[in-house]
Amino acid sequence: MQPLAKMEKKEDKTLHVAMFPWLAMGHLLPFLNISKLLAQKGHKVSFISTPRNIDRLPKLPPNLSSSITFVSLPLPPFPNLPPSSESSMDVPYINQQSLKSAFDLLQQPLTEFLRRSSPDWITYDYASHWLPAVATELGIKKAFFSLFNASALCFMGPPSSLIEDARTTPEDFTMVPPWIPFESDIVFRYHEVTRYVQKTEEDVTGVSDSVRFGYSISESDAVFVRSCPKFEPEWFGLLRDLYQKPVFPTGFLPPIPEDHDDDGAATWVCIKEWLDKQRVNSVVYVSLGTEASLPREELAELALGLEKSKVPFFWALRNEPARSGSLIPDGFEERVEGQGMVHVGWVPQVKILRHESVGGFLTHCGWNSVVEGLGFGRVPIFLPVLNEQGLNTRLLHGKGIGIEVPRNERDGSFDSDSVACSVRLAMIDDAGNSKRTNAKLMKGLFGNKDESIHYVDELVDYMRSKGSSHVSHVG
């Protein structure tokens, strides 16, 4: 018999977890957040992405740098993809499917890496629908990590209907689907669907996002969801019924501000200087994330609306690939001098949201932005554009959180007055008091790091109990 001390106890086993996020900042960053929590527990992480994406990530704190290894796989060139485009923000929305085709070509080098390094688990994203089959063949356990919350996943449906791609008309997406057994108003608005569909180029890969999601879910051993049952109790229950497999919350995985110290250091100096001059809670931060963009006329209404609100604002405008001419309406910056600041390009968002002058956040409602804004108690003003952003807006609005900029139901148009009223309601008007209170209350939930640590402990217990038979020892 082996002496007890020499026997490997499952509960002591150090895991080696590979991470393979989709090529988008809004995906790479939360995959890195969960990697750090695993590394803090002494586990080993191989974080796999392309060179430019790895370069863009915040630097690792020194105590974690030996536990997280970045594995850089060059992205093969693909027609329609400008050179060095490696992330969704480098590519116009209309060419996103080409980026997915290039991403699919990573299957071979990734398989080689997995064969060589034999991780216990691989945690992957929705786009690599081919990965579970590879992992199964290599005897590696696999978890799908969803950066969409539980209600959005439930709305999308069970894997069988995702794979079937059953919903075809825009109207199908504006109705509560039959698999939701309780009352819900979490549906898309007509314009949120039509714009999305119109903007998507012909599917060069032959695999729709719905099918990618379907296989990623159905062939996983477990699903991890970036949310928590305290916030979405009925949706987590339903998700387990729909998926018929283990579903684990990860909590919200709020960013750790100190980890962002180096993020945009030079830009931050100017931004901070401006924010320092503003009153506490007075500024609305405006950003529509890394993928969404507005037509020129809506951008002009947004600008005019901010101006009319008379509320101080900091507007981070995305550098849109392949868009010509200035995005900012003529004369706007001169007119708002003293009221607002516009920055075109990448900004250190977490640092901005953390600054005490910021009170509100006009957001497209991407899930990272929601987590970051509410994690600091900032009042959200919703202007959803793409993907599941409309569903996130309904979820939060249904809980009394935030204010949605009213838009024409059919074509999605809005005017400057609706922007100005929404901003004033969130930031100043007495009628917005409850919204400001509710946003502050959410800080305890969305900004709760301990809760994510607790959920990651549960993931680790599960992964250890099911992990592969590779032997690796602590220490």
Ligand SMILES: O=c1ccn([C@@H]2O[C@H](COP(=O)(O)OP(=O)(O)O[C@H]3O[C@H](CO)[C@@H](O)[C@H](O)[C@H]3O)[C@@H](O)[C@H]2O)c(=O)[nH]1
């Ligand atoms: O100048 C910038 C712009 C963005 N960010 C960060 O980049 C992330 C952006 O994520 P998110 O707010 O979720 O926006 P998108 O990247 O546009 O979101 C995509 O990914 C999300 C997660 O899957 C989905 O919820 C969205 O619908 C989808 O468009 C956040 O962490 C931001 O802090 C910066 O730090 N600086």
